[in-house]
Amino acid sequence: MHIIESGNVAAAFGVKMAEAAVIAAYPITPQTPLTEKLSELVDAGEMDAQYIPVESEHSALAVCIAASSAGSRTFTATSANGLLYMNEQLHWAAGARLPIVMCVVNRGIGAPWTVWNDHQDAISQRDTGWIQLYACDHQQIFDTVLKAFRLAETVSIPVMVCYDGYILSHTYMPFALPDMEAVRKFLPPFAPAYFLDPARPKNLNTVTLPDIRPDIRGETAPGYMEIRHNLHTDMRKSLDVLSDIEKEFKDIFGRGGYPFIEPYRVSDADYVAVCMGSLSYHLRDVIDTLRAEGISVGVAGLRVYRPFPDRAIADAFSHKKGLIVFEKALSYGNQGALFADIKSALYAKTDRPFVRNYILGLGGREIKTTELADALRNSCKPSSATTDRPEWIGLKM
Amino acid sequence: MTAKTTILNLTDEEFVHPGNRACSGCGLSIIYRTALKALGRDTILVVPPSCLTVLQGLYPVAATQLPSLNVTFASTAAAATGVLGALRAQGREKTTVAAWAGDGGTADIGLQALSGACERGENFIFFCYDNEAYMNTGVQRSGTTPQHVLTTTTPISGKPQKKKDVPAIMAAHGLDYIATASAAYPIDLYDKTIKAKTFTGPRYLHIHTPCPAGWGFLPQMTVKIGRLAVETGLFDLYEIENGRFRLTGQSAKMLGKKRLPVGDYFKTQSRFKALTDAHIEEIQQDVDRKWNAYENNDSPR
Numbered sequence: 003m004h005i006i007e008s009g010n011v012a013a014a015f016g017v018k019m020a021e022a023a024v025i026a027a028y029p030i031t032p033q034t035p036l037t038e039k040l041s042e043l044v045d046a047g048e049m050d051a052q053y054i055p056v057e058s059e060h061s062a063l064a065v066c067i068a069a070s071s072a073g074s075r076t077f078t079a080t081s082a083n084g085l086l087y088m089n090e091q092l093h094w095a096a097g098a099r100l101p102i103v104m105c106v107v108n109r110g111i112g113a114p115w116t117v118w119n120d121h122q123d124a125i126s127q128r129d130t131g132w133i134q135l136y137a138c139d140h141q142q143i144f145d146t147v148l149k150a151f152r153l154a155e156t157v158s159i160p161v162m163v164c165y166d167g168y169i170l171s172h173t174y175m176p177f178a179l180p181d182m183e184a185v186r187k188f189l190p191p192f193a194p195a196y197f198l199d200p201a202r203p204k205n206l207n208t209v210t211l212p213d214i215r216p217d218i219r220g221e222t223a224p225g226y227m228e229i230r231h232n233l234h235t236d237m238r239k240s241l242d243v244l245s246d247i248e249k250e251f252k253d254i255f256g257r258g259g260y261p262f263i264e265p266y267r268v269s270d271a272d273y274v275a276v277c278m279g280s281l282s283y284h285l286r287d288v289i290d291t292l293r294a295e296g297i298s299v300g301v302a303g304l305r306v307y308r309p310f311p312d313r314a315i316a317d318a319f320s321h322k323k324g325l326i327v328f329e330k331a332l333s334y335g336n337q338g339a340l341f342a343d344i345k346s347a348l349y350a351k352t353d354r355p356f357v358r359n360y361i362l363g364l365g366g367r368e369i370k371t372t373e374l375a376d377a378l379r380n381s382c383k384p385s386s387a388t389t390d391r392p393e394w395i396g397l398k399m
Numbered sequence: 400m401t402a403k404t405t406i407l408n409l410t411d412e413e414f415v416h417p418g419n420r421a422c423s424g425c426g427l428s429i430i431y432r433t434a435l436k437a438l439g440r441d442t443i444l445v446v447p448p449s450c451l452t453v454l455q456g457l458y459p460v461a462a463t464q465l466p467s468l469n470v471t472f473a474s475t476a477a478a479a480t481g482v483l484g485a486l487r488a489q490g491r492e493k494t495t496v497a498a499w500a501g502d503g504g505t506a507d508i509g510l511q512a513l514s515g516a517c518e519r520g521e522n523f524i525f526f527c528y529d530n531e532a533y534m535n536t537g538v539q540r541s542g543t544t545p546q547h548v549l550t551t552t553t554p555i556s557g558k559p560q561k562k563k564d565v566p567a568i569m570a571a572h573g574l575d576y577i578a579t580a581s582a583a584y585p586i587d588l589y590d591k592t593i594k595a596k597t598f599t600g601p602r603y604l605h606i607h608t609p610c611p612a613g614w615g616f617l618p619q620m621t622v623k624i625g626r627l628a629v630e631t632g633l634f635d636l637y638e639i640e641n642g643r644f645r646l647t648g649q650s651a652k653m654l655g656k657k658r659l660p661v662g663d664y665f666k667t668q669s670r671f672k673a674l675t676d677a678h679i680e681e682i683q684q685d686v687d688r689k690w691n692a693y694e695n696n697d698s699p700r
């Protein structure tokens with residue numbers, strides 16, 4: 003069945019069909035309609051879940067952390083300052099290895115206040131131990147929510163599903179809703195190995211010493227550092243898991259197939275524009291225009307940012323002449339975070355493309371097709387070289 | 400009505416192992432052991448960082464026999480909400496959810512989450528063990544540190560402000576059951592915990608918890624000092640049941656009788672060294688005013 007709805011509603015339907023049991027959220031633009039929709043679905047009896055209208059985002063994630071620890075599938079969603087307000091809890095959820103799924107409806111962060119889209123919210127939380135997936139359209143939002151639960155519960159790591167505020171959250175597009183039977187086949191019920199249970203008491207998230215330590219039976223238990231190492235290695239392994247899940251999803255639903263990088267006219271291109279989120283679809287028109295002008299360029303949308311798909315990036319792009327990284331976020335005083343990551347992914351290759359960086363669209367600054375085309379015309383040249391600092395698009399100074 | 404609880408008919412079942420990491424003479428050890436007996440085995444605990452985190456043991460050793468979720472400092476009541484949500488979703492509603500936080504985790508950083516959870520009517524029992532400072536981080540002032548007390552952040556002249564009245568804040572949320580208790584009267588705490596279990600919705604217990612390390616007294620004095628706080632009328636034992644205030648236990652017995660002077664309590668602990676005679680006189684007048692109201696049955700609440 004196809005319906006026409008907003009991106010936020012696409013996410014809400016994903017959560018409904020994933021049969022999340024405990025939902026806690028606090029409203030913030032542009033995430034609000036998503037939480038409103040979920041509370042409506044629960045109140046109308048169309049969704050069998052506990053909807054908990056908490057008093058803050060910190061508490062929203064606290065509810066998810068505790069409910070997940072007690073064995074239920076949980077969901078929350080936020081944007082911008084709400085995500086930042088969760089920061090301590092983000093680390094806690096990942097450290098506790100809880101398969102929470104959260105939609106991050108990307109928005110710039112204050113001060114000064116902005117409600118419009120960029121990626122600074124999610125990018126600033128990249129080192130919290132959460133997996134970050136990015137969706138480019140409404141269908142991907144819906145699909146990615148299902149994949150996120152499957153991935154989170156397979157690797158015991160929380161997952162953010164990121165999508166652009168307003169551009170996707172508040173626009174209406176058609177998307178397909180699968181039938182429940184297919185969804186249940188793809189996403190079996192949540193069955194955690196341990197949950198809070200008086201019949202099997204455990205003390206969870208205890209103070210843990212720097213060194214390993216024997217338990218009362220004399221068996222060695224990990225120290226803090228081993229626990230962190232496990233999170234890191236499992237995060238790396240989750241790239242393969244994501245790839246398998248993507249294959250299975252395609253087999254069942256007939257969509258997707260690009261776990262890491264979604265290419266458009268990339269295979270025969272000399273130059274590739276790289277970005278995340280809806281911008282990669284926006285760039286497709288620009289690519290068609292430039293191709294007509296004889297410029298050999300394609301666009302690649304990154305679908306996962308953490309864990310970083312560095313090998314996939316190196317394999318896909320090392321033989322290209324140039325990469326142009328467009329970013330709606332910035333590591334202040336340095337460069338775009340994605341730009342730095344891509345350069346480091348290519349470092350191991352002796353033969354590697356130049357990499358350039360454009361910062362654009364911060365706080366919802368309009369991204370003009372003509373500006374994108376000009377940036378690519380200027381960059382897609384044999385004479386271009388790797389830059390160490392970003393250039394800015396659309397800056398009026 | 401069942402027989403009166405005494406130390407002899409308390410259950411033998413222990414939920415807190417002896418030899419845990421609390422300091423010797425810790426008031427928290429007494430109340431945790433006693434209240435957990437009242438809570439019973441079908442209980443899930445939620446604990447923020449505090450001395451209790453340390454008492455509960457360092458991984459992979461646990462000092463408590465009940466499932467316990469350690470959570471971030473500000474999130475205790477929200478986390479209890481999450482446990483309850485999962486229990487409802489799974490049809491495990493019979494299990495009691497009990498949050499245990501220090502005064503800092505209750506009155507200060509945890510107050511927003513606690514207020515939110517109480518307003519939503521979450522079905523948990525919230526225990527605040529009030530040792531009147533941030534002990535886990537080395538005795539810093541908290542909202543419930545009494546006036547003039549020396550802490551490491553009020554090191555010379557003492558805390559200028561008065562103690563925050565958390566049970567009154569909880570009463571303003573319209574809770575069905577609120578009680579105070581003291582580590583010096585464990586059986587009273589036991590009975591109040593049993594009673595709290597008969598209510599649904601948010602329930603709040605505020606427990607005065609002497610702390611030898613932070614208050615500056617010898618470990619063998621814990622119970623004596625806890626009693627002095629009650630007998631001087633500084634800390635009162637009471638219940639607010641469905642909005643009705645009632646003094647209980649030792650405090651109820653003191654109605655119509657002469658109380659010990661507050662100075663008797665202050666001289667037992669080094670944290671009160673900054674108190675002048677004028678301060679003591681002022682506090683005595685405050686306590687007398689409060690008790691006059693009790694005597695006239697016109698509760699300050």
Ligand SMILES: Cc1ncc(C[n+]2csc(CCOP(=O)(O)OP(=O)(O)O)c2C)c(N)n1
Nearest residue numbers: 448449450472501502503504532533534535
């Ligand atoms: C967000 C955050 N801020 C500060 C701390 C440091 N901290 C841990 S326990 C504690 C004090 C706890 O005081 P209280 O709640 O009264 O419990 P007590 O230690 O006295 O038993 C503080 C400040 C923390 N863990 N988390």
Ligand code: SF4
Nearest residue numbers: 422425450534610612
């Ligand atoms: S510092 Fe005080 S409350 Fe903390 S364990 Fe020691 S005696 Fe108990």
Ligand SMILES: [Mg+2]
Nearest residue numbers: 501502532533
């Ligand atoms: Mg304290």
